[in-house]
Amino acid sequence: MSTASTSARDRLILALDVPSQAQALALGGRVAGHVGMLKVGLELFVAEGPAVVRSLREAYPELEIFLDLKLHDIPNTMRGAIRSVRSLGVRFLTVHAGSGVEHLRACVEEAGDELGILAVTVLTSQDAQACVEAGHTRAPAELVVRRAECAREAGCAGIVCSGQELPGVVETAPSLLRVVPGIRPAGADAGDQRRVMTPARAIGDGATHLVVGRPIHRATDPAAAADAIVAEIASVL
Template identity: 45%
Template sequence: MPKTASDRLIVALDLPDVAAARDMVAALGDAVSFYKIGMELAYGGGLALVEEFSRAGKQIFVDLKLHDIGNTVEKATAQIAKLGARFLTVHALPQTLAAAKRGSEGSTLQVLGVTVMTSYDDADLAACGYRLNVCDLVALRARQARDAGIAGLILSPEELVSTRALVGQSLLLVTPGVRPAGAALGDQKRVATPSEAFARGADHIVVGRPILAAPDPRAAARAIQAEIAQARS
């Protein structure tokens, strides 16, 4: 389990290219130890940074939300494991979870299942054809992820309390949709502040724009870590 506020804050490198990512990591320096590489950066050459940043002592979360036939997910997961990433996301569907679990075997990679995107609400799920609301669908996927034996879940702050009660300490709970008080919500719908997220049971939070777009990203990261430390004390 993570021990420090730096371990618990994951900064999302939602940036267009490798140069911008390197510049941001340099600017943040030793203030941040954990980074997320998502689709935008990955498709801009960012997967090469997984090994580079890992060698520099950073922890890396590869956020690709894999979902395909089992054989493809299994082999893709095994490839990500070779890079030295700590976390990889897949969609929290039973076949996909099982395939990713197989692909991660023998490595230190931890698979996280994405429950319901934080930009979705009940109306969005209904429009997609789901009969369950957000809370019920997250609970279903949490049970399936626990049964699949993966490491943890991606979920919004709103489902943290109920999910922690359901799974106990058997799964890591990692939440995006975290915004410091007064920050713009952007395209997020189910959000909380850092202190609220940890009070509800989060193990890690993922923060991008409030740090990347800050006049002083390092100071912004330090302020969030201070809030985490206070929430955990």
């Protein structure tokens, strides 16, 4: 996916944070043509399994699927899981970046050319205190940049980070896709996210793709909510 040719709509990823395939398919139908990609996360995948991915691909072939499982295990187990994911035909898969370059490189090798590995740097629900509690001696921004370096060296397609770390990541790994969750339009509730940012600010600071969930799927008109975010993205491209 070339960022130079990526439209504003293609940069918007809807997180299908719903508990059932029926709800996912219904929500996909409401936003098809208004977003560029659908993200299947742990709640939906654990509830419905690989079948939900196949159903979404069949129902909405124009939309790519981003499987957000944040896998983290020994390399041999990761290779097996990634082989299974490849059979689903998804565009991106997330893995945690905390195990280092060789671990990430094994993931990239197993993924091949059709499946892009996105390395999750630091969760957007974590702040500096949470990092300390987890035993880290570096601040979130330092951890993100270091893990972006590992992702670049391993050949990952991109990383996942909060918008607040974008300047350091753009400088460190300009060739990587920069997928940013924790996006909240001005005035929206931050919920359980700690390091949030508006769509325009994130794109302006270097995000290539934005993940948005609740501000769209909880809206009275999800398509209109998506369109408003796409317009905001387009205003800074």
